[in-house]
Amino acid sequence: MKSEPDEASIDHLAHAAHHTLPWTGVRNYQARNFMRDMMQVGDGVLFYHSSCPEPGIAGLAEVSSTAYPDPTQFDKKSPYFDPKSSQETPRWLLVDVVFKKKIPLIPLAALREHEELKDMRVLARGNRLSITPVSEAEWRFIIKRLA
Template sequence: MNYWLMKSEPDEFSIDDLQKVGQEPWTGIRNYQARNFMRDSMQIGDQVLFYHSSCKVPAVVGIAKVASQPYADFSAFDPESKYFDPKSSPENPRWQMVDISFISKLAKPVTLSSIKACPELNTMALVNRSRLSIQPVTEQEWQQVLAMGA
């Protein structure tokens, strides 16, 4: 099993939204490295740290899991979508997505500042490549973040 951190802006789609719907396609990834993580490495059952970004207090707020194999991101084909990509088509999709399913909220959010202050997490991708919307997480990082959110 792999571990991931996936970022979402809470005013667009929050952990509460995921809890309400149960499962959701993770659309709109338009970074090739993040796309490649989904396309090449994510597997059904992989665990996900759900991270609220671009907000007053960025933080890991919950846990989800990968619920599907990667497939073409349909938002790229929709001219009305803000994620529309005219160079992508159903016959030759440029972008991928996976479905994720809600597991739980953390008892308390694990803020970006607390992650940066934790010596055990100083090599975490979130600290070093913070702009990437999908990031691998080691098992040790996973355990540390969960302990901090308990």
């Protein structure tokens, strides 16, 4: 799961109440569907810092809720407000994410060096999804070899 560290970094997560943050602001249908259809409580999360001086995996977290409506879509003062959404038929969902651990940054360039990770969705050419699946093999490799 990608986040801009200016907005929500691994340190923010570590210091949040209950070490938990709602993953607000996803406004892409594919990313939303991953949360809705594929994520379960207890799933591992690679916390990725994007759009920053050192992009890469900065920590480990866990999904701690199933998907539910993102309240910011109803908030006129929020940058994530969506006038086309309604309480009755919410368009955007989120999951809660709980902190597990901070790790020495695994830079994007390091991820790209490993043959084992060449098919990682987040590394695919032109990928713009902020949430992408990680295979079992990719997860194990990152945890054992890089984290």
